[in-house]
Amino acid sequence: MKKYNPVIGNMPHILHGADYNPEQWIKWKDEIWPQDMRLAKKAGINILSIGIFSWSMLEPEEDVFDFSWLDEVMDMLAENGIKADLATPSGAKPAWMGKNHPETLRVERNGVRNEFGGRHNACLSSPYFRRKVTQINTLLAERYKDHPALGMWHISNEYGGSGDSSCYCPYCRAAFREFLKKKYGSLDALNEAYWTTFWSHRFTNWEQINPPMPAGDTNLHGLNLDWHRFTTWQYIDFYRLETEPLKRITPDKKCTANLMNLFWPINYFELARELDVVSWDNYPLWRNSEKDYEVAQNTAFLHDLYRSLKQGQPFMLMESCPSAVNWQPVSKIHAPGAHLSHSMQAVAHGSDTVQYFQFRKSRGSSEKFHGAVVDHEGQGRTRIYGEIVQTGEALSRLDAVVGTTVPARVAILFDWENWWAYTDAQFAHNDNKAYDEIVREYYRPFAEMGIPVDIVDETCSLEGYDLLITPLMYMIRDGFDEKIRRFTQQGGTWLTTCITGYVNDTDLCFLGGFPGPLKDVLGLWEEELDALYPEDENCIKWREKSYRGFYYCGLSHVLPADEALGQEASVEARYGKDFYAGYPAITRHQAGQGQAIYVAARMEPEFYRDFLGALADELKLRRVLPEIPYGVEVTSRTDGEKEYVFLNNYLPREAQVSIGEGGLDLLSGKEISGQVNLSAKGILIYQRKFS
Ligand code: GLA
Ligand code: ZN
Numbered sequence: 001m002k003k004y005n006p007v008i009g010n011m012p013h014i015l016h017g018a019d020y021n022p023e024q025w026i027k028w029k030d031e032i033w034p035q036d037m038r039l040a041k042k043a044g045i046n047i048l049s050i051g052i053f054s055w056s057m058l059e060p061e062e063d064v065f066d067f068s069w070l071d072e073v074m075d076m077l078a079e080n081g082i083k084a085d086l087a088t089p090s091g092a093k094p095a096w097m098g099k100n101h102p103e104t105l106r107v108e109r110n111g112v113r114n115e116f117g118g119r120h121n122a123c124l125s126s127p128y129f130r131r132k133v134t135q136i137n138t139l140l141a142e143r144y145k146d147h148p149a150l151g152m153w154h155i156s157n158e159y160g161g162s163g164d165s166s167c168y169c170p171y172c173r174a175a176f177r178e179f180l181k182k183k184y185g186s187l188d189a190l191n192e193a194y195w196t197t198f199w200s201h202r203f204t205n206w207e208q209i210n211p212p213m214p215a216g217d218t219n220l221h222g223l224n225l226d227w228h229r230f231t232t233w234q235y236i237d238f239y240r241l242e243t244e245p246l247k248r249i250t251p252d253k254k255c256t257a258n259l260m261n262l263f264w265p266i267n268y269f270e271l272a273r274e275l276d277v278v279s280w281d282n283y284p285l286w287r288n289s290e291k292d293y294e295v296a297q298n299t300a301f302l303h304d305l306y307r308s309l310k311q312g313q314p315f316m317l318m319e320s321c322p323s324a325v326n327w328q329p330v331s332k333i334h335a336p337g338a339h340l341s342h343s344m345q346a347v348a349h350g351s352d353t354v355q356y357f358q359f360r361k362s363r364g365s366s367e368k369f370h371g372a373v374v375d376h377e378g379q380g381r382t383r384i385y386g387e388i389v390q391t392g393e394a395l396s397r398l399d400a401v402v403g404t405t406v407p408a409r410v411a412i413l414f415d416w417e418n419w420w421a422y423t424d425a426q427f428a429h430n431d432n433k434a435y436d437e438i439v440r441e442y443y444r445p446f447a448e449m450g451i452p453v454d455i456v457d458e459t460c461s462l463e464g465y466d467l468l469i470t471p472l473m474y475m476i477r478d479g480f481d482e483k484i485r486r487f488t489q490q491g492g493t494w495l496t497t498c499i500t501g502y503v504n505d506t507d508l509c510f511l512g513g514f515p516g517p518l519k520d521v522l523g524l525w526e527e528e529l530d531a532l533y534p535e536d537e538n539c540i541k542w543r544e545k546s547y548r549g550f551y552y553c554g555l556s557h558v559l560p561a562d563e564a565l566g567q568e569a570s571v572e573a574r575y576g577k578d579f580y581a582g583y584p585a586i587t588r589h590q591a592g593q594g595q596a597i598y599v600a601a602r603m604e605p606e607f608y609r610d611f612l613g614a615l616a617d618e619l620k621l622r623r624v625l626p627e628i629p630y631g632v633e634v635t636s637r638t639d640g641e642k643e644y645v646f647l648n649n650y651l652p653r654e655a656q657v658s659i660g661e662g663g664l665d666l667l668s669g670k671e672i673s674g675q676v677n678l679s680a681k682g683i684l685i686y687q688r689k690f691s
Pocket of ligand 1: 157158281283319325357367370
């Protein structure tokens with residue numbers, strides 16, 4: 001039975017493609033465009049994202065439209081069996097618009113309005129801009145609704161991708177005030193939520209409230225947090241505006257917006273709810289050295305996040321670079337084999353596409369040296385083009401993988417609102433709050449053990465997980481304490497760290513001791529938090545081995561049974577140094593059918609490996625393979641019956657892996673088992689029964 005790619009309904013393949021800007025070559029189209037098609041087809045390319053930055057070519061003068069070139073491109077794609085991921089052009093507005101309608105230009109955080117230039121440069125509240133976006137999106141949808149090349153919609157580009165992503169103009173300020181009015185209803189409620197009596201900040205009129213700006217207020221943490229929430233809401237609202245005509249005119253076409261890394265300004269869990277399919281742009285700093293394993297783990301974390309944003313539904317690797325990413329501080333070229341390995345990593349974590357920025361390298365401007373499928377050489381004679389052809393061939397053998405997902409029973413919390421609030425707080429390590437670093441320290445051992453992980457935020461369901469890890473869960477948003485309580489009652493294991501449960505969701509501290517409403521579940525009270533200088537450390541002995549604790553040390557007390565669900569927590573390890581030697585460093589508390597574990601300090605990697613390894617055994621978490629050598633990543637996808645196992649060696653030397661009974665090697669078509677050799681940067685994908 002054929003499985004159809006959930007990204008584009010009628011394609012039973014993993015998609016292979018790129019951003020394509022044929023309009024840059026319009027004067028040479030008779031020569032260049034046919035060549036593009038020949039090179040795309042040879043590489044097995046079946047999707048191209050077009051029109052991303054085409055506004056000035058589609059509407060060269062205000063209200064003067066020209067779709068003729070796009071008609072030709074769409075026809076050409078259809079003739080060549082390639083689907084268009086057709087973009088709305090709002091990612092960069094034309095120069096005439098900046099001149100004729102200056103209110104479309106953003107006002108920066110310093111209060112100064114920008115000149116025309118760059119991209120991702122519009123005020124999202126500007127009524128004129130909004131009207132023009134609706135107009136051009138409607139024209140695109142009407143014109144191409146029945147076109148055989150139309151595959152899906154690429155909404156704008158990297159929402160928020162320039163400057164600090166917000167606009168501080170009068171329209172946006174007014175919209176912010178409306179957002180707050182709706183949220184709080186009264187100024188009294190807002191004043192209370194923001195604790196405005198502090199430094200005489202009580203507001204008596206909504207007009208007195210401005211976004212956080214250096215020339216004004218940056219100290220009201222509740223306000224800062226709401227500005228982040230407002231920014232997220234603004235992008236969601238704008239996305240809805242953009243997609244309204246598309247959903248109305250082409251209801252069967254999916255829409256996506258390409259996301260980026262851990263993008264600070266927008267809460268992606270919220271934005272992703274709006275998207276039909278999640279897509280993201282991946283530009284790791286590959287090193288072509290031993291360090292690549294670490295780079296791969298960081299990238300794996302991101303792939304897992306993007307898969308988790310829509311509860312495991314396959315995502316799209318919308319952009320990746322076939323070689324040097326020219327804007328990186330050191331733009332390394334990719335070594336032989338690296339391209340296939342990096343591409344397969346995305347598929348291994350749940351992507352149903354491998355796409356690049358860009359198809360043909362531009363001849364001018366700032367991206368003229370950015371890696372591409374087709375280089376300035378132009379004929380596909382490059383090493384990189386050869387590797388892309390090889391990747392296309394490999395992807396063509398993975399039809400069976402389409403639509404499958406990753407069976408994770410471990411969830412790690414990465415919560416944008418918590419990240420904002422915790423980073424804003426003035427305490428402990430103001431130089432570097434290290435939220436995502438510390439979250440990843442808990443992620444890495446699972447990657448090394450071959451145990452799949454989902455990334456969740458506080459709004460996600462915890463159903464189906466055996467283990468929930470919530471590093472630095474400073475903020476407990478409304479209702480999340482109840483979810484954790486239920487999760488542990490029903491048998492789940494909850495592991496958390498110091499700095500858990502300090503504030504509620506308007507960033508007001510919990511009274512009565514931390515972790516606020518979860519003290520009884522954790523069975524302890526964190527009284528103080530010590531921040532350590534880089535040269536200082538504590539030592540924590542757990543199961544006969546001493547480990548280094550650094551950076552943060554939480555000073556806690558086990559609560560008496562009557563304050564802890566009827567049972568005292570047991571102390572598994574204590575601090576060995578400083579005046580708090582003897583204080584609990586690791587505790588475990590029976591909570592309902594489940595348990596709650598507390599790790600008081602930031603620990604060296606060896607500890608996480610040992611501790612989480614023991615916990616994985618205790619909870620009988622399934623490993624894709626029992627033994628995985630350092631440097632090799634092992635992941636899998638399944639449809640519940642078959643399992644597709646991906647091995648990826650990130651080290652610049654050979655590795656041996658035991659795959660036991662093995663199965664069918666999807667790339668060679670041969671049965672494999674026992675000990676297999678992976679070359680430097682080698683990959684292996686095989687199919688076995690899922691059990
Ligand atoms: C981003 C953008 C692309 C391109 C690439 C270059 O991801 O979306 O348009 O600029 O970066 O790496
Ligand atoms: Zn604005």
